Amino acid sequence: MSEWFDQFAELCAAKKVFALATVVRGENLGAKLIIHPDGTYSGLLGDGALTESVIGDAVRLMALEQSETIAYDDVHVFIETYAPPPRLLIVGGVHTAIPLAQYAQLLGFRVTIVDGRGRFATRERFPDVDELIVEWPDDVIPRLQIDQSTYVVVLTHDPKFDLPTLKALATTQPRYIGAMGSRETRRQHMAELRAQGVSDEFLKTVYGPVGLDLGGRSPAEMALAIMAQIIAVRYNRRGGHLMHAAAE
Amino acid sequence: MDEILDEIQTWRARGDDVALATVVWTGGSTPRAIGAKMAVNARGEFVGSVSGGCVEGAVIDQARAVLKSGKPQLLNYGISDDMAWDVGLACGGSIQVFVEKI
Incomplete structure (x- = not known):
């Protein structure tokens, strides 16, 4: 059963990428197919032509991370795609990192904290994070397999950590990079990194000052503003009040 | 799914039959997106959600019926002139919920 x-x-x-297809209307109600990104599958939907069509649509939907019910004549199939949870990489085990890690975990992110300073990156401060790395960020970043499901927040707020970190990130392609610091800090960082040969194209993608404009100044409030920005970026939204947003 | 999987596994491990309800289609504004899930066991315990609370009661009843019959069901909820729908969504949207025994 x-x-x-x-x-x-x-x-x-x-935490694999896969799709689950279920007949939700028509013959063989409830029949299931599990499809992998390479098109291999297990289960049985009924006839071969239907199975083949569903596999094609499932592979397409997996690439888009979307789920949909599709009608194949009289048979409707719900194709649900699953993807590994996104990852939040926090550089700097500072005060704001503590609520940020908590929000991120509540929102289903795997959390990695990197800080070269052993006093900051401790299990006492971050009991529940998935990964705690005490090493210099620019040494670790090349090893972390940063991809489009990775979001990075740089909280070190000190040029001797921020600059090498951002320089190392310039060779990766995460979905989001946010860097703590004022407009003035940002201006100085950008000038220095540009002088070190980091491209403007990359620097423009770094969100700083970091976070949505929520107004709070406590570590938890700043963490919320950062996490809210990450969610907005994830779903390609600007943030802001729903009541002022254009109706879909 | 992750947030309800542990509970489902706990129920199954103790021998309970479990029904899974999944939002498979949405129209208009709806509280939960496609893929939202709720699991229900034969004792009537549930975890997860398929709406903002407006249709859960009805889905739980249907889920217990599916556990008895073993036959999956596709349920429609929405605002309609059809008074046959006695349980609706206050938001003006409509959803289809597929309920199956796992």
């Missing part, structure tokens, strides 16, 4: 569910739960636990 629930063979598909065991496989499904296993794939979820292993």
Whole structure:
């Protein structure tokens, strides 16, 4: 009965990319197919032509991280795609990093903290984060497999850490980079990094001052503004009041 | 799914039958997006959600019926002139919820 569910739960636990297709209307109601990004699959939907069409659509939807019910004549199939959770990389185990890590975990992000200073990056301060790395950020960043599901926040707020960190990040392609600091700090950082050969194209993508304009100044409020910005970036929104947003 | 998977596994480990309700289609403004899930066991315990609370009660009843019959069901909820829908969404949107035994 629930063979598909065991496989499904296993794939979820292993944080794999996959799609689960279910017949929700028509013949073979409830029939399931599990599809992998390379088009391999397990399960049975009924006839071969339907299976082939569903696999094609599932592979396409996995690339878009979207789920959809698609009508194949009289048979409707819900294709649900699963992707590993996004990751938040926090550079600097400072005070604001503590609530930021908590918000991120609540929102389903895996959290990695990197700080070269062992006094900041401790399990006492960050008991629940997925990864705690006591090493210089610019040494670690090349090893971290930073990709489009990674969001980076630089909280060190000290040019001797910020500059090498941002320089190392310039060779990676995360979904988001935010850097703590005032407009003046940003101006100085940008000038210095430009002088070191970092491209304007990259520097323009760094969000700083970091966060949405929520107004709060406490570490928890700043963390919320940063996390809110990350969510807005994730879904390609500007942030702001829904009541002032144009109707979809 | 992650947030309800642990609970489902706990129920299954103790031998309970579990039904899974999934939002498979949405129209207009709806409280939860496609893929939102709620699991219900035969005792009527539930975890997760498929709306902002407006249709959960009805889905739980249907889920228990699905656990008895073993037959999956596609449920429609929305605002309509059709008075057959006695449970609706206050937001003006409509959803389809697929309920199956796992």
